[in-house]
Amino acid sequence: MEFYQRVRQLFEEALDHPEAEREPFLQTACSGDPTLLRAVERLLRARNSSSTSLFLETAPAASETRIGRFVIRGELGRGAMGVVYDAIDPLIGRSVAVKVIRLEASTEPQQAEFLRERLFREARSAGQLFHPGIVVILDVGQQGDTAFIAMERVEGKSLLQTLAGPPIDVVQALEILRQTSAALDYAHERGVVHRDIKPANIILQDGGLVKIADFGIAKFISGQQATATGVVMGTPSYMSPEQIESQQVDGRTDQFSLAVVAFEMLTGTRPFTSDSISALTYMIVHAERPSARAANPNLPESADEIFRTGLAKRPEERYQTCSQFVAALTAALKSANP
């Protein structure tokens, strides 16, 4: 009984500390008692796992587990911030993907509440988007201390997975960009900016249809840490200067990121690379725009100019719509290789 009390007390005290300080705190508090330390550590890990798996947060069922109205059939994958489940919407009998997100990004409950509100607001605006190139958001809700987003289930590989394989040919790359830009322009016309365009969020379905996933909500589910000063993103390689400087974003922000993706598809390398995140973000904001031809000499001269425009530091110097960017790129590449 005594041991239990001590473990429990340390567990709660550890949780009063910010995540980064928990381990040092426990080392000190448990000095001389490794059994105690192990027990508390195990329980803290169990706490995380039980949150992401919604342990005991869904009703005891005779035959199944539900999140909201969706019946869980299995797991599709695990991300940094939560799990994605394969589920079915029993009202319609349709397959959906349900992403479960643990909202504890910091110690304060107000932060979690703040995140939750923002997440729901984003999901609501993304929920207005109905376009063949955009993964539809079906529902958003909360169960216990976890939030969930139900979305259309899409079969296919992400562009990230595809880029890991053999190089994509130019015609296919342009088609992917064309579909992506059409979907992005549609969203921008409705005032919704994606803010995290990158290969992982571009899904290539069998049959050739391209879909963009996680509109507006990407920053909540792709392994990002929220801090007191704002949201810091996980992979800045595709971020625009205005995002790095926490300034206003609009459709041209997505155009920048799309240009980075295009650069990568056509040259096999990213325009801005560095080992450190701070160096990388500095480059994006300040460094000279790189030459696409230097990375891939097969590209025509005009390609460099197009990427220079697309990757301009200031949004007003870029193409004003994503389709304009892709159209320019297509014209340049077609005239070089008719």
Added chain:
Amino acid sequence: MSGEAQPGLTSLLKKMQSGDRQAGDEAVELVYGELHRIAARELRREQPDHLLQTTALIHEAYLRLIGSENLEIQSRSHFFAVASRQMRRILVDYARSRDAARRGGGAVAIGLEGIQVGQNPRSVDLLLLDDALVELEKLDARAAKIVELRYFGGYKDNEAAESLGISVPTVRRDWEFARSWLFDRMNGHRGTA
């Protein structure tokens, strides 16, 4: 099936307050009986996607047993406690019988196949949970009770707080810890904490 409530439960709950143990036992059996009847009806339905929503079942039992009477807080708290305990009893017994039937092989009635359909790997193993809860009860009765109220009873934090006469933050702290403890326990750790 009468549409009228059984007023007996209300007075039994009142007597429970003043420590009348026999009244307490009778109340428990009344609630159990009603809940069991309702749950069995739901479980018999055998649709592949049927869900046992304990809150709905308890609510139905409440309506049948207490009707539209306004229970005072103390009685209501007792009802919460009794209902969630009995709900646990029903579900665990059900899981046990299902388990036995599966292991018994041989004479599996046709009806039992409906139970196997939709057997979901994500469902919590109720028997394991029950065992773990029994262990937790020895160490921290209040935390175990909160799990019972919340999980088996489907009650919310403020209802659990009311039932136990504690604050909502205390409920949440107990829940947070109990849940982690149970998860850890059910995933194979014995003989600690």
